[in-house]
Amino acid sequence: MYTMGIDIGSSATKAVILGDDDRIRSKEIELTGGDNLRSAEKVFQNALLAALLNEEDVHCVVTTGYGRKNVPFADRHLTEISCHALGLNFLCPNAKMILDIGGQDCKVIHLDGNGQVLDFAMNDKCSAGTGRFLEVIANTLGVPLEKMGLQSTLAKTTIRISSMCTVFAESEVVSQVAKGSAIPDIIKGVHDAIAERAVMLLNRLGLREPIAMTGGVAQNIGVVRSIENRLQKRLVIPESPQIIGALGAAIYARKRVSETIH
Amino acid sequence: MILKYFQELRSGIETKLLENPVNTNAREKYVLETAKLGTRLFSRNNKIAWCALMTPYEILNAMGITSCYVELIGGFLSSKNAVGPLITIAEQEGYPVESCAYHKGITGAMLQGMIPEPEFIIGASSPCIGGFAILENMARKFNKDLFILDVPQEETNESIKYLSDQIKNMVKFISEHTGKSLDPESLKQAVIYTNQTRKLKIEIYNLLKQIPSPANPYILRDFGFVSPVFDGTKAMVDICETFIEEFQNTINAGLCGVTGENIRLLWIQNRIQFKCSIKKTLMDEFKVNIFDDINDINWEPIDPDDPYIGFAKRMLCYPLNFNAEKKLELLLNQVKEFKIDGVINPCNWGCRQVIGIRGLINNGLKEIGIPVLNLEVDCVDSRNLAEGQVRTRLEAFLEMLSHNKRVPLSQST
Numbered sequence: 052m053y054t055m056g057i058d059i060g061s062s063a064t065k066a067v068i069l070g071d072d073d074r075i076r077s078k079e080i081e082l083t084g085g086d087n088l089r090s091a092e093k094v095f096q097n098a099l100l101a102a103l104l105n106e107e108d109v110h111c112v113v114t115t116g117y118g119r120k121n122v123p124f125a126d127r128h129l130t131e132i133s134c135h136a137l138g139l140n141f142l143c144p145n146a147k148m149i150l151d152i153g154g155q156d157c158k159v160i161h162l163d164g165n166g167q168v169l170d171f172a173m174n175d176k177c178s179a180g181t182g183r184f185l186e187v188i189a190n191t192l193g194v195p196l197e198k199m200g201l202q203s204t205l206a207k208t209t210i211r212i213s214s215m216c217t218v219f220a221e222s223e224v225v226s227q228v229a230k231g232s233a234i235p236d237i238i239k240g241v242h243d244a245i246a247e248r249a250v251m252l253l254n255r256l257g258l259r260e261p262i263a264m265t266g267g268v269a270q271n272i273g274v275v276r277s278i279e280n281r282l283q284k285r286l287v288i289p290e291s292p293q294i295i296g297a298l299g300a301a302i303y304a305r306k307r308v309s310e311t312i313h
Numbered sequence: 314m315i316l317k318y319f320q321e322l323r324s325g326i327e328t329k330l331l332e333n334p335v336n337t338n339a340r341e342k343y344v345l346e347t348a349k350l351g352t353r354l355f356s357r358n359n360k361i362a363w364c365a366l367m368t369p370y371e372i373l374n375a376m377g378i379t380s381c382y383v384e385l386i387g388g389f390l391s392s393k394n395a396v397g398p399l400i401t402i403a404e405q406e407g408y409p410v411e412s413c414a415y416h417k418g419i420t421g422a423m424l425q426g427m428i429p430e431p432e433f434i435i436g437a438s439s440p441c442i443g444g445f446a447i448l449e450n451m452a453r454k455f456n457k458d459l460f461i462l463d464v465p466q467e468e469t470n471e472s473i474k475y476l477s478d479q480i481k482n483m484v485k486f487i488s489e490h491t492g493k494s495l496d497p498e499s500l501k502q503a504v505i506y507t508n509q510t511r512k513l514k515i516e517i518y519n520l521l522k523q524i525p526s527p528a529n530p531y532i533l534r535d536f537g538f539v540s541p542v543f544d545g546t547k548a549m550v551d552i553c554e555t556f557i558e559e560f561q562n563t564i565n566a567g568l569c570g571v572t573g574e575n576i577r578l579l580w581i582q583n584r585i586q587f588k589c590s591i592k593k594t595l596m597d598e599f600k601v602n603i604f605d606d607i608n609d610i611n612w613e614p615i616d617p618d619d620p621y622i623g624f625a626k627r628m629l630c631y632p633l634n635f636n637a638e639k640k641l642e643l644l645l646n647q648v649k650e651f652k653i654d655g656v657i658n659p660c661n662w663g664c665r666q667v668i669g670i671r672g673l674i675n676n677g678l679k680e681i682g683i684p685v686l687n688l689e690v691d692c693v694d695s696r697n698l699a700e701g702q703v704r705t706r707l708e709a710f711l712e713m714l715s716h717n718k719r720v721p722l723s724q725s726t
Contacts, residue, residue, distance in 0.1 A: 117701045132709035156702065168713045170679075173706055175689050 053104060054111045054308060056138075056300025057094060058131060059087050059118030062154030062182055063267065065294045066094035068102045068109065069301035073141075077101035078294045083154075087118030095124070111304035115296050117155070129303050131296045132160055132171050138299030139263050140166030142289045147259035150249055150278070150286070151295070152268035154182040157249055159256045166302070172256045180248030182267050184217045185274075188241045191224050192234060199238055203273030206239035213244065220244065239273060246277035253282070263287040265295040315386075315427060318393065319351030339555035340532055346548050347539065351389070353379040357429045360491055363451055365437035365444060365462065366538070367631050369624040371503035371545025372484060376493050378432070381542055383447055387415035388535070390422065391586035391693040399425065400694050413663035414693035416447045423454060430455045433490040435483060439464035440633030440666060460486045466636055468629040476625035503545030504617040510544065513553035514610050520560040521604060522651055525569035526577075527560040530595060530603035532570065534584050537607035575600035576714050579644065579653045581674070582607055582633070583661045587695040594704060599711040604651045606644055607632060637670040641677040648683050655684045655714045657707075662691040684717075686710040 052071040057064065064083045068076040079097040083090045091114065099106065111126045119128040135151050140162060149160040157180055161169040174180060189196045210232055213220050220241070227237045245268070253262070262284065268274050269292035279286055289295060326345040330337050353359050362373060362380040373380040390396040391414070399421025400414055406424065408417050422428050428451075436448035436459055445461075452459035462479050465472035484495050521528050533556075543549040563569065580603050585591065595601040612630050615623025628634065632643055647653065656678055660668050675685045686706060691697035 117705065130705050130709040130712055132705070133712045156705075167716050168709065170684060171709060171713070172687075173702075 052305070052308060053102070053109050054113070054301045054304035055095065055098060055109045056134065056297040056302070056304060057091050057112065057114045057116075057122065057125070058134065058294070058296035058300060059083060059091055059114060059116040059122065060131075060154050060296070061117055062186070063293065064090035064094050064116070064118070065297040066091075066098040067294050067297040067301045068098050068104065069298070069305060071305065075298065076104070078291060078297070080293060083118070087121040088123075091118065091122045092124075111308045113300040113304040113307070115300040126304070127307060129300060131299075132158060132173075133168055134296045134299030134303065135265055136160055136162040136168045136299065137166040137302045138295035138297070139265060139289065140164070141298060141302055142295070143261070143263050143287055146261050146263040146287055148253070148256075148262040150253060150262060150264045151266040152181060152245070152249060152264070152274070153266045154186075157181050157252060159249075159252050161256060161259055166299075170256060172252055174248065174252065180245045184220065184245065185241070185268060185271065187217055187221055188224055188238075191221050192228070192237065194234065194238065197270070199242075200270070200272035200274065202235050203238040203242050204276075205235040207233065208236050209243060210236050210240035211243075212237070212240040239277075242271070242273040242277045245274050246281055249274075249278055250281045258282070258284075260284065261287050263289060265289065265292045267293045269293075314395070315389075315422075316352065316355035319348045319355060323348035323352055339552055339559050342548075342555055343536075343540075343552045346543055346552065350379065350381060350542065354381055355429055360432045361429060362433055362435060362487075363428075363431045363448065364435040365448065366440065366541075367437055367464065367628050367634070368435050368462070369480060369544070369628070370542050371507050371620075372480070372495065372500065372624075373487070374543070374545040375499040375503040376487060376491070376495050378487065378491060378493070380435075382444075383419045383451070384415040384441075384444060385539060385542070386422065386428070387418035387693060388538075388586045390418050391415075391695070392588070394587060394695065396421075396587075396693060397696055399427075409663075411663050413441075413443050413661070414691050414697075416443050418693060419447060420450065423451060431457055433457055433487065434459045435462065435486075436460070437462040437464055437628075439466070439628075440631065441664075443663070443665075458486070458490060462628075464628055464634060466629075466634060468626065472629060473622060473625045476628060477621040480621050480624050500620065501617045504615050504620045504623070506547055506550050507544045508614045508617070510540075510549045510553055511610055511612070511614060513550065513557060514540075514608075517553060517556050517560065518608060518610065520557065520564065523564055524577075524652060525571065525574035526602050526604075527563035527568070527570055528602075529570035530578075530601065531592070533608060534603075534605065535607075537605055537609070571596060571600055571602045573600045574602050575718065576602070576654050576711060577652055578603045579647055579651065579656045580605050581644070581656065581658045582667050583659050583664065583692040585659065585690060585692050585698075587693070587698075589695065589698060589700060591700075591704065591707060594708060595711075599708075599715065601711065603657075604647070604653070606647055609643060609647060611643065633666060637673045640670060641674060644674065645677065645681065648678065648681070653683060654718065655686065655710060657686050657688060657710075659688045659690050659692055661693075662689075662697065684710065684713065 066079045077098045079094045114122045114125040114128045115131045115134040157174040160171045264286045366382045396418040400417040402421035403417035436445045612627040
């Protein structure tokens with residue numbers, strides 16, 4: 052029996068196919084773009100292809116993420132908060148807390164040993180401190196997003212960047228470039244701004260260890276280190292942190308299929 | 314535009330009442346009373362007063378003066394999807410984007426000439442200094458006198474006396490500005506109606522505590538805010554009696570307000586005033602029922618022969634006049650009484666009332682195992698609603714509560 056989870060985020064759409072032997076059979080990531088359904092269909096087909104499966108082999112498809120309700124071929128949908136808890140618990144059963152920084156939001160979750168959400172908090176009403184914030188700054192600096200983390204490790208000093216507003220922060224970065232500040236120093240300032248917001252949110256909910264970090268931003272070593280320095284704690288980073296929501300959706304799909312059978 | 318709306322609403326319900334008086338429900342009677350008030354307020358033929366939320370309306374009703382608090386108009390404009398352009402006008406006048414949209418809506422309407430000129434204005438220092446500022450602006454705009462009720466926060470013998478003396482002075486102020494005197498017998502009758510309404514409302518809320526509740530989440534929305542403007546009237550007594558009859562019939566018939574009621578939420582202060590699809594999510598997908606903290610009746614009956622002390626005491630124990638600790642005490646009691654699964658704090662943009670005590674409410678409720686969701690929404694201006702973001706928070710909260718219903722928190726770790 053195979054189930055599929057699809058996480059339609061604001062930046063990327065992810066799909067995971069899970070077998071009943073607990074093996075992840077395939078995982079696919081595509082940029083979401085402007086058409087949620089098209090992205091979902093694309094990762095759906097790509098995930099099938101990678102797992103060498105046909106559509107009829109997949110017993111249940113669960114969608115999550117902001118586009119979760121826009122996929123007519125899905126059997127069910129569940130929020131990304133519940134899915135991240137399920138997905139992370141599958142990979143890191145000891146984790147008690149998740150920090151997920153996605154494209155347009157930042158969420159912290161307390162979870163129990165069964166992958167159930169005990170409590171959660173999300174960023175307030177703007178996108179500052181999220182993946183989109185990082186993308187905007189990367190574009191402004193002309194540094195590829197995937198190289199931002201490594202670049203920041205070369206910083207010699209810290210430049211303070213406002214964490215209040217993405218647009219204002221972008222103009223601050225432009226000013227710093229004009230002043231001749233070193234690019235790694237600016238990037239470190241940006242990472243610190245993200246970390247400051249993330250740590251505030253973690254503390255608002257209350258720290259529970261071990262803390263895991265998921266979402267695309269967890270792949271940025273600069274942000275991870277900055278958060279760890281502020282917390283004075285190590286974060287658990289699962290392999291492929293971007294697909295945790297989709298994995299959780301696939302696990303939820305499997306539970307639903309099991310309930311139906313039994 | 315506003316007058317036409319209220320006139321049409323009124324004539325629609327009145328026609329239905331004439332055709333089928335037996336089948337008119339309590340909600341329709343309540344809406345009819347609101348439509349009548351709106352018609353009187355906006356017809357520009359009546360002596361009217363714009364007031365603060367906590368004003369003792371039975372005094373004004375006993376004196377035959379049409380009156381209303383300004384936030385009700387802001388909420389009404391939002392519910393009719395008419396508030397956006399008015400808010401823009403208020404912002405052009407200098408109101409910050411993140412200030413209270415109830416007040417920006419009424420300000421914009423006033424600047425557009427949509428708000429009828431009052432005979433006088435009554436403001437209060439509580440619960441909201443922003444609302445008081447709007448009434449000050451209104452007084453300046455219409456060149457009318459403003460009477461200010463200075464409401465202390467603590468209930469002591471001194472504060473009761475201080476406030477009751479002000480209410481007596483308020484009566485003098487009204488008489489001076491309208492030429493009308495307050496007939497003691499009319500006031501006494503109004504207070505008798507108020508006490509009857511109080512008793513009936515307690516009965517209504519006790520019926521709502523039933524599991525499942527006989528009411529749906531929307532039938533009594535904003536009741537605690539709006540219904541006090543009808544205090545001291547026979548109409549309000551009739552409305553409450555009809556609600557009781559309906560809820561009792563629902564219970565006796567084995568029916569309920571939300572089929573398959575699964576989750577019971579306590580909603581703090583402001584409901585979202587405009588139409589959005591969140592309602593569907595709550596009712597259809599998660600079988601949620603909602604109870605409002607603001608509906609609570611925690612004041613004692615008022616002495617009809619000497620009502621001023623009772624008016625003052627009621628104002629002092631109004632939930633929005635409470636300090637944070639008393640507010641939390643009230644919420645904890647409601648959570649227990651209504652068997653609440655989770656609490657929603659919408660944290661209306663620009664409202665310091667709810668945002669300021671957010672942390673204390675969160676911690677206090679979590680101590681007894683009640684999860685709280687802070688939504689961060691503008692309850693009035695639909696243009697500020699990031700529906701996907703709000704929906705995700707709400708659905709995740711309800712998914713969590715649904716799971717908690719199956720597995721108690723203490724057993725799930």
